[in-house]
Amino acid sequence: MKIEILGMGCAKCKDLYMAAEQAVQEVGIEAQINKVEDIKQIMQYGVMTTPALVIDGKVRAAGKVISKDEIKQML
Amino acid sequence: MLQTLADTLVYDLLGLSAQSMLGAALNFFIYDSIKIFLMLSIIIFFVSILRSYFPAERTKKLLSHRRQFFGNIAAALLGIVTPFCSCSAVPVFIGFIESGVPLGITFSFLIASPMVNEVAVIMLWGLLGWKIMLIYIISGLVIAIIAGIIMGRLRLERFVQDYVYEMKLGENEIADQSLRERMEYAANYTRQILKKVGLYVIIAIAIGGFIHGYAPEDLLVQYAGRDSILAVPAAVLIGVPLYSNAAGIMPIITVLIQKGLSLGTALAFMMAVTALSFPEMIILRNVLKTPLLVIFVVILFISIMFTGYLFNFLM
Numbered sequence: 001m002k003i004e005i006l007g008m009g010c011a012k013c014k015d016l017y018m019a020a021e022q023a024v025q026e027v028g029i030e031a032q033i034n035k036v037e038d039i040k041q042i043m044q045y046g047v048m049t050t051p052a053l054v055i056d057g058k059v060r061a062a063g064k065v066i067s068k069d070e071i072k073q074m075l
Numbered sequence: 076m077l078q079t080l081a082d083t084l085v086y087d088l089l090g091l092s093a094q095s096m097l098g099a100a101l102n103f104f105i106y107d108s109i110k111i112f113l114m115l116s117i118i119i120f121f122v123s124i125l126r127s128y129f130p131a132e133r134t135k136k137l138l139s140h141r142r143q144f145f146g147n148i149a150a151a152l153l154g155i156v157t158p159f160c161s162c163s164a165v166p167v168f169i170g171f172i173e174s175g176v177p178l179g180i181t182f183s184f185l186i187a188s189p190m191v192n193e194v195a196v197i198m199l200w201g202l203l204g205w206k207i208m209l210i211y212i213i214s215g216l217v218i219a220i221i222a223g224i225i226m227g228r229l230r231l232e233r234f235v236q237d238y239v240y241e242m243k244l245g246e247n248e249i250a251d252q253s254l255r256e257r258m259e260y261a262a263n264y265t266r267q268i269l270k271k272v273g274l275y276v277i278i279a280i281a282i283g284g285f286i287h288g289y290a291p292e293d294l295l296v297q298y299a300g301r302d303s304i305l306a307v308p309a310a311v312l313i314g315v316p317l318y319s320n321a322a323g324i325m326p327i328i329t330v331l332i333q334k335g336l337s338l339g340t341a342l343a344f345m346m347a348v349t350a351l352s353f354p355e356m357i358i359l360r361n362v363l364k365t366p367l368l369v370i371f372v373v374i375l376f377i378s379i380m381f382t383g384y385l386f387n388f389l390m
Contacts, residue, residue, distance in 0.1 A: 008358075010162035039165055039361065040238075046245040048131040048170035049163045063130065063158055064260065065267070 001031040001075070006042045006062075007051035015065045016051040023071035031075070077113075081106035100288025107202070107280045107326065112269070114201045115194070115276075119268055122193050123261035127252060129156045131167050138184070139175045143227050147183040150176075151219040154187030155212075161189060161355040168362045172235065173244050179227020185359075186375065187219035190350040194272060198325035199345075203332070210386070211342060218346070218378040225374060234367035275323035283326040286334065296335035301390070306340045307383035311376065314347025321349050338390045343383025351375055 003020055007013030017035060024031045036042055036054075045054060049063025053071065060074050081102050085091050091098035134157045138150055159167065164185065171181040191212055200208040252260070299306040317324060328341050351372070360368060 008162065008165065010160075012160070012162065039169070040242065042166055043169055043173075043242050044245040046132075048135065048166045049158070049160075050166060063160075063163065064264065067263065 001029060002056055003031050003033045004036050004054040005033065005051060006036045006045060006047055006054060008039060008042070009037050010050065012065050013051040016053060019065065019068045020053065020071055022068045023075060026068070027072055027075050029075060077106055077110050080109070096288040098288075100284040103287045104280055104284035107283070108277060111198060111201050111276055111280065111326075112273075114197050115269060115272075116265055118197050119193055119265045120261050123158075123264045124257050126156055126158045127257040127260060129153065129158070131157055131159065131163070131170065134184070135170050135174050135176060138171065138180055141177065141180055143177070143179060143224060146177065146180040147220045147223040147227070150180045150183035150223065151187040151216045154184045154219060155191045155216075157184075157188065159188040161352060161358060164355055164358050165361050168359070169239050169242050170244055172239055173242050177227055178232055178235065179223045179225075181223075182226045182371065183219045183223025186222055186350060187216060189352065189355065190215040190219065190346060192321065192349060194268065195321035195325065195345065195349050198276075198322065202325055202329040207338070210338075211345065214342065214382045214386075215346065215350075218350075218375070218382060222374045222378050226371070229370070231367050231370065234364040234370075236362050236364060239362050272322035275320065276326065279323040279326040283330040286327070286330045290330075290334055292334060294334040295331060299331075299336045299340055301337035301339065301387040303337075303340075306337070307343050307380050307387065310340045310344035310383065311347040311351070311379055314344045315351045315353060317348045318352035318354060321345070324348050337387050339383040339385065339387030342386055343379050346379045346382065350379070 003024070005013060005017045005020060007016070013035070017033070020033055024033065042050065042052075045052065045059055047059055047062045051065060052062040053060045053066065053074075055074055061070075082093075084105055085098055085102040086093055089101070091101065093099065093102070134153045137153065138146060141149060168181060168185065171184070172178070176184075196208055196212060199211055297303075299310075314324075324345065328336070328345060332338065332341050356368060356372060359371070363371065
């Protein structure tokens, strides 16, 4: 599974990254978490508000920091 | 009801006199903090639900290929309801331009959105009443509309960073949310905002309470009354580095108004704090070439000063 966190490095992006990390750990699955900070790449996902969460190429949340539990449900 | 609660606490339970400075300051502090926190929690919750129906992606579609004037009005109004944080300024800007939103209309959005932000507006309402809140919202919208029209007229497209025009936005369907999910999001967001601004608000109300109780009534009349010419530009210059601290600024502005700060100067100051944010300008440098960024800042600066002088003259 591939998880991407889109955002140009703001505080909220770090929060989302941490939430995703914890969620993956608690669910106990194999997943690769990447930060995508390049604006051109971010725009390719059709996302205008950051931070955004992308799981296996699909945008699951944009413009908000969702909680660890919400991410766990998505996994 | 809240006033009775504050009165009982301070005058009856603590036994302070309503005439004493400490009593007045403490009463003011307790009353205002409870009121502001109640208002922030309740209003932000409902505003967030409303906002979840206006994601930037939808706003973009609504504004694409709009005409000047009506487009600028729509952009300024949508700036209020679209959730926006200055850290998203770059992708929002690119997304707008890419989907054919005219440059001037994009700027109307970018000005209105931070200026008429929920925390600033709620605190104005709670502290200074709905009339001043309305004056603030309406003048903020007028500035956003006029500045956007001027920038549209100037034909500044060549000063947008070239790569912006080459960007292609990927297709993306954001899943529709149920009301329950929207409410969960709103509760979450409200909690985040309260956590972020809570401490500032408490400290600011405490300082406000202190000034309220101890400083003489006409402290600022001489320096920052309505006849003082230099007060407006000074207020704007002080406001710029205080970016994104609207929550902490409002309670202090409120008491300063009671001590003689004129309304126009206060408005100019608040607008400089919310709209002329230094980090946002640095972020916008990613998409705007220097001349356009300078024009943007200068136009905002002039409009805010004009608003300040106008209300000093009128009220």
